[in-house]
Amino acid sequence: xSATRFAAEPGEDARAVPVRLLVVQEEERxxxxxxxxxQVMTFPHLLIRELxxxxxxxxxxxxLSLLFDGPLEEIANPEKTPNPAKAPWYFLGLQELLHYxxxxxxxxILPTLVIFSLVVVPYAHVNVTRAPFAAGSPAERRRKLGWxxxxxxxxxxxxxxxGAHAVWPVIGPLWFCALLATVPFLSDAKRGVIGLLAxxxxxxxxxxxxLLVATALTxxxxxFRGPGWAFTLPWRDGVYH
Amino acid sequence: xxxxxxITRSRVFRSLVxxxxxxxxxNRALAVFSNFFLHVHPVKVRLRAxxxxxxxxxxxxxxxxxxLLVVSGLMLMFYYHPSVxxxxxxxxxxxxxxxxxxxxxxxHRWSAHAMVALVFLHMTRVFFAGAYRPPREFNWVIGVLxxxxxxxxxxTGYLLPWDQLAFWAVTVGxxxxxxxxxxxxxxxxxxxxxxxxxxxxxxxxxxxxxxLLPMLLLVGIAVHLWRVRKDGGIYLPPPGEGENP
Ligand code: HEM
Numbered sequence: 001x002s003a004t005r006f007a008a009e010p011g012e013d014a015r016a017v018p019v020r021l022l023v024v025q026e027e028e029r030x031x032x033x034x035x036x037x038x039q040v041m042t043f044p045h046l047l048i049r050e051l052x053x054x055x056x057x058x059x060x061x062x063x064l065s066l067l068f069d070g071p072l073e074e075i076a077n078p079e080k081t082p083n084p085a086k087a088p089w090y091f092l093g094l095q096e097l098l099h100y101x102x103x104x105x106x107x108x109i110l111p112t113l114v115i116f117s118l119v120v121v122p123y124a125h126v127n128v129t130r131a132p133f134a135a136g137s138p139a140e141r142r143r144k145l146g147w148x149x150x151x152x153x154x155x156x157x158x159x160x161x162x163g164a165h166a167v168w169p170v171i172g173p174l175w176f177c178a179l180l181a182t183v184p185f186l187s188d189a190k191r192g193v194i195g196l197l198a199x200x201x202x203x204x205x206x207x208x209x210x211l212l213v214a215t216a217l218t219x220x221x222x223x224f225r226g227p228g229w230a231f232t233l234p235w236r237d238g239v240y241h
Numbered sequence: 242x243x244x245x246x247x248i249t250r251s252r253v254f255r256s257l258v259x260x261x262x263x264x265x266x267x268n269r270a271l272a273v274f275s276n277f278f279l280h281v282h283p284v285k286v287r288l289r290a291x292x293x294x295x296x297x298x299x300x301x302x303x304x305x306x307x308x309l310l311v312v313s314g315l316m317l318m319f320y321y322h323p324s325v326x327x328x329x330x331x332x333x334x335x336x337x338x339x340x341x342x343x344x345x346x347x348x349h350r351w352s353a354h355a356m357v358a359l360v361f362l363h364m365t366r367v368f369f370a371g372a373y374r375p376p377r378e379f380n381w382v383i384g385v386l387x388x389x390x391x392x393x394x395x396x397t398g399y400l401l402p403w404d405q406l407a408f409w410a411v412t413v414g415x416x417x418x419x420x421x422x423x424x425x426x427x428x429x430x431x432x433x434x435x436x437x438x439x440x441x442x443x444x445x446x447x448x449x450x451x452x453l454l455p456m457l458l459l460v461g462i463a464v465h466l467w468r469v470r471k472d473g474g475i476y477l478p479p480p481g482e483g484e485n486p
Contacts, residue, residue: 037480038288043269046282046291053298054305061309061355065347072336075329076408078437085409088399090357090392095413107417118385121368122378130371207368 071241083227086241092221093214099229100163114210121203130201134184145185152178169220173212181205281466283474290475299363304462306356311455313349321401323447325440328403353395360391372476380468383461390458397450400443411438411446 011017040046087095097106133148134141155174159167184198200208226232226240248254249262260271270284289295320339321331335342364384367373373381400411415438419429434441469475 039285040288040291041266041269042282042284042286043263043272043279046286047273047279049291049293049298050301053301054308057302057305057355058309061306061348061352064351065344068347068351069343070347070350071404071406072332072402073405075326076403076405076438078408080405082405082409085413087410087413088354088395090354090361090395091410091414094417098413098417103417103420104422108421115385115389118364119382122373122375122381128374130374204369207365211365 084225084229084240086221086225089218089222092225093217096169096217096221096225097167099225100165100167130203132184132199133181133202133205134198141185145182148178148181169216170213173209173216176212177205177209281470283470287474287477289477295477296475297362297366299359299366303356303359303363306352306359307458307462309352310349310356313345313352314451314455316345317349318451323401323444325403325443328401328443332402332404353398357391357395360388364388370476371478374476377468377472377476380465380472383465383468387458387461387465390454390461394450394454394458397446397454400438400446401450403443408438411442415442 086092094107094111097110100106101110133144136144152174156171159170159174180197181200183194187194189195190198222241223234223239224231226237232240245262249258258272259275260268263269263272273279273282273284317335320335320342322328332346335346339345367381367384396411396414400407415429415433418432419425421428430436432442432445433439434445
């Protein structure tokens with residue numbers, strides 16, 4: 001990315017090849033912070049904080065372990081399929097997706113796409129400065145708003161009609177994010193909640209959507225699914241696991 | 242105080258720790274700098290970087306959860322046999338025979354749940370801080386790998402109790418592997434050591450869970466933390482500039 005203006009190779013053994021060379025390389029290295037901002041000694045200031053954090057987590061987990069016992073059911077029996085057969089909570093988002101799409105899409109393509117997107121996030125040099133999404137000239141703003149709702153409409157159609165059922169845990173958060181992202185286009189307020197929304201960048205909105213979708217899918221899978229993966233209400237039918 | 246000074250000056254102490262009691266900034270610096278475990282840290286840190294609200298210590302807490310898992314997991318290994326039906330009987334023994342066996346199992350289980358959540362929250366914190374941007378882009382990629390490894394660890398561990406919960410949760414996952422185009426059945430066979438979940442699958446999951454994946458995660462974390470240092474410490478917006486999420 002950055003060209004080397006002048007590079008020279010020093011010998012391996014400085015005594016055998018006594019050459020001194022000045023090397024000016026335009027290599028990008030993060031500078032050790034040279035600003036005049038306040039610093040403290042790592043020992044004790046950081047170490048004591050780390051110790052406290054470690055002890056707090058340990059205490060929490062020890063107390064949890066004393067109060068709540070992990071589940072242990074009957075011995076595994078391939079002949080007897082439980083209904084519903086639920087994975088641990090962090091997989092229930094994926095399992096919920098299985099309800100809408102065949103395993104190839106929900107279990108392979110979508111997770112791969114998510115991991116792939118996460119990996120390329122820093123390399124796709126889109127908006128590296130994380131400029132506010134709502135920034136720009138009036139013409140630019142109109143164009144961005146148009147794209148936002150075009151994308152929202154397209155994604156809504158995809159998730160309404162491509163699955164075995166309409167994928168509401170994806171569409172709901174999509175509209176929530178799109179509406180929030182639209183607010184700064186309607187008002188020029190610089191402060192308060194609107195100001196907060198106005199400073200958010202496009203990457204923020206995309207990740208926020210991802211976060212809400214993951215949460216919604218997981219919550220539905222954990223609390224609102226019963227036998228045959230049918231919709232249940234936890235306060236009426238209890239929580240199945 | 243006298244005795245403490247005598248101890249820290251003694252030859253035995255000095256062979257272990259090459260500096261005096263950390264009551265001066267010089268010795269405090271040496272305490273960090275000359276200690277293998279502490280030298281992931283710089284000697285001084287920017288005050289803004291260590292504020293709780295900067296990172297919520299989520300990376301450190303992920304590491305803490307991993308540490309608790311290694312310790313409790315090692316102790317569980319003393320009691321566990323990866324065979325059918327012994328694995329399940331060992332769970333029952335932990336419950337009724339081993340002193341504090343239930344506690345040990347609970348601690349490992351809840352720590353695992355906590356770690357998945359903490360790592361995900363850490364990733365979210367890093368994203369919202371914009372800390373994935375250059376020069377930290379590769380460390381973000383290593384992070385994604387750590388997240389995948391964490392999930393795989395919890396998936397493989399879930400089979401080990403060999404109860405109904407374990408068996409059917411892993412069935413759901415194995416069927417997903419089966420859905421990979423063309424390679425699916427091979428991937429499933431490789432994972433399970435057969436076409437169904439049986440004793441072969443248990444020993445594979447056991448080896449993955451107790452050896453391969455933890456070692457990969459350990460090396461990954463080491464590289465990750467080293468890169469945090471090499472990338473100039475944790476990301477802070479330039480002084481005077483606000484956040485720009
Ligand atoms: C086993 C899992 C992980 C451990 C133990 C871990 C540990 C840490 C620690 C201790 C830090 C220092 C600052 C902080 O605490 O926030 C850090 C920073 C960082 N982590 Fe992780 N991490 C893990 C997973 C991840 C994941 C899943 C990602 C992202 C996908 C990630 C990306 C980063 C990045 C980019 C930084 C630099 C942050 C900054 O400069 O502000 N890490 N990690």
